[in-house]
Amino acid sequence: MNNRQRVKAILNYENYDRLPVVHFGYWEETLQKWCDEGHLKPEEITDVADGSPNEKALSKKLGFDFNYYTTFQDRSGFSSLFPAFEPKVIEELSNGTYKYLNEDGAIVLQKKGVRSIPAEVGHLLTDRKSWEEHYLPRLQYSEERFDSAAIQTAVLDSETRDEPLGLYCKSLFGQIRNWMGVEGISYLYADDEELYDEIIDTVGTLCYRVTERMLSSGAKFDFIHFWEDICFKNGPLVKPAVFDEKIGPHYKRITELAAAYGINIASLDCDGLIDSLIPTWIKNGVNTMFPIEVGTWSASIKPWRQQYGKEIRGVGGMNKTVFAYDYAAIDKEIQRLMPLVELGGYIPCPDHRIAPDAKWENVQYYCDRMHKIFG
Numbered sequence: 001m002n003n004r005q006r007v008k009a010i011l012n013y014e015n016y017d018r019l020p021v022v023h024f025g026y027w028e029e030t031l032q033k034w035c036d037e038g039h040l041k042p043e044e045i046t047d048v049a050d051g052s053p054n055e056k057a058l059s060k061k062l063g064f065d066f067n068y069y070t071t072f073q074d075r076s077g078f079s080s081l082f083p084a085f086e087p088k089v090i091e092e093l094s095n096g097t098y099k100y101l102n103e104d105g106a107i108v109l110q111k112k113g114v115r116s117i118p119a120e121v122g123h124l125l126t127d128r129k130s131w132e133e134h135y136l137p138r139l140q141y142s143e144e145r146f147d148s149a150a151i152q153t154a155v156l157d158s159e160t161r162d163e164p165l166g167l168y169c170k171s172l173f174g175q176i177r178n179w180m181g182v183e184g185i186s187y188l189y190a191d192d193e194e195l196y197d198e199i200i201d202t203v204g205t206l207c208y209r210v211t212e213r214m215l216s217s218g219a220k221f222d223f224i225h226f227w228e229d230i231c232f233k234n235g236p237l238v239k240p241a242v243f244d245e246k247i248g249p250h251y252k253r254i255t256e257l258a259a260a261y262g263i264n265i266a267s268l269d270c271d272g273l274i275d276s277l278i279p280t281w282i283k284n285g286v287n288t289m290f291p292i293e294v295g296t297w298s299a300s301i302k303p304w305r306q307q308y309g310k311e312i313r314g315v316g317g318m319n320k321t322v323f324a325y326d327y328a329a330i331d332k333e334i335q336r337l338m339p340l341v342e343l344g345g346y347i348p349c350p351d352h353r354i355a356p357d358a359k360w361e362n363v364q365y366y367c368d369r370m371h372k373i374f375g
Contacts, residue, residue, distance in 0.1 A: 002162040003065050004222055011223075011265050011288060011313045013344045019374035020065040021367050022315070022349045024291050025050055026058075029115070029356040039360045051165075062360075063367025068290070068315050068349055069269075071166040071225050072154055072214065074145045078227070079104060079178075080170050080206055081138040082145050085124070104178045105134060125179045128195050135179065139202050141209045151217050158220035166267070167214055167221040169254055170207045172247050173238065174228040174270075176200065182237050189242065197246065204250030211254050215261045223265035224258045226251070226286065231272030233297055244280040255285025267315065271352070273297045278304065282311055291316030293351045301346050302339075313345040320350035323358035323366065330366050334373060341374065 001009070001017045009016040031045040040058070048055045051070035059066060076082040084103035091099040097111045099121065107122035124134050154165070176199055177185050189196045211224065230237050255266045267288035268281060274289065281287075292299050292314050301314040318337060322329040337348045348370070354363065 004162055004164045007068075007164045007347065008222060008265065010347055011315075011345055013310055019341060019370070020347065021063065021370040021374075022066055022068045022347060023059065023062075023064045023354065024069050024316070024349055024351075025055070025067055025353045027353050027355055030354055030358060031058075033356050034360050037360065062363050063371065066163045068164075068347070069166075069225075070163065071168040072150075072219070072221065073168045074210055074214070075147055076145055079175055080203055080210075081105075081135070082140075082142075083138065085134075104175070106178060106181070120181050123179065123181050123184055126184065128192070131195065131199065135199075136202065139206050141206055145210065146213065151214070151219065154219035155217060158218070164222040166223045166225040167211065167258075167263075169211045169224050169226050169258075170203075171227045172204055172207060172250050173200070173243065174230045176203060177230060177237065185238075200246050200250070204247070204253070207250065208253050208257065212257060215257065215263075221263060223267055223288070224254070224263055225290075226266070226268045228268060228270040229272070231270055231274050231277065233273055233295060235273050235275075236277050240276045240280065243277060244283075248280045248284045251281065251284035251286055259285070265313070267313075273299070275304075278308070278312070282308055287311060288313040288315060290314070291349060291351045294319040295351075299351075300340065301343065305343050305345075310345060315347045316349045316351050317346075318348045318350050320352065320354055320358070323350075323354065323362045325362070327362070327365050330362060330369065334366070334369055338373070 003020045006016050006018070006020050010019070026048065031040065031048060034040050035042060035045050044054060044058065046054065048058060050067050055067060076084070081104070085101060085105045087103055088101050089098050090101050090107065093099070097109050100108050100110045100118070102108055105124035106120050108118035108120050110118050124130055180188065215221070236243070258266060265288055266286045267290045268286045269290050270277070271293050272295070278289070289304070289312065292301060294317060299317065301317055304312050304314070317340065319333055322333045340346055341348065
């Protein structure tokens, strides 16, 4: 079996020969630290995007089989905005920080030399006028969204590649939250539900059409994938009943479309405590949770399996913080994962991108032990 076949077999509760050892990429600072320590050369840490040649070479050097988060995207990439806003500094402040307009049209505070989640202090999208002026034109379907050469490569590779490739179906709500902020999108539901619905339906329709275009291209994908990030450590940032009513039907349209093309694995990346949103995802065809952040809330595939049975699958749930400690901590974490793997439908994966406190030799040890135990 190759890794493409293994992933589909595991996530469909079928027999497989061995468990692939997978990851979810790295922080840029992690790669730079490993380079400074002499484990990598400067040219090896450039262009380490998910699925790139350098990223694949790095995976092999550490001992991973592949990066699960390898997906095909259109030219708008992570967002649906096409074109994205041009990032620019709009105001410099006396304390050394500056206000910065990012690609989503959010105004954030940043400081040179400091890398963290930026504080949002404003948004271009606030009402119908700003929606129709700045966002609606950027959310129209067009063939310009697609790179014909990249599509052709995906078509040609469909029958020969050994590793799985997902089709990125974008975000149905999380990106709207990025455009408006948590407060903005929450107030909009109360103040102008008509506009709230219009924004969601516009995004949902665009995501459907982009998915339809790629599925009909002749390229063969192994799973479809969504991104949301709409939860924090205590639960969702949107009322589950509203999410179910407004966004659920858009998931259903897209997952049913994928199923018509023979794709029955639909995974979703949402950080935080996601439990109260899982019923909507399961009901509407999203069946694989990723990356299952362990966090302070101890997320795990086990209680979900007990509740939803084999309707749910998972990729993730490996507590990556052990990479900062020692071999004993890694062995203990692998022991914790063993009964979860035995449940079926589950592939352990570091529960987000590997952080700068990770020791190179610890990551290599983890990969080696995983291969020996689950090989």
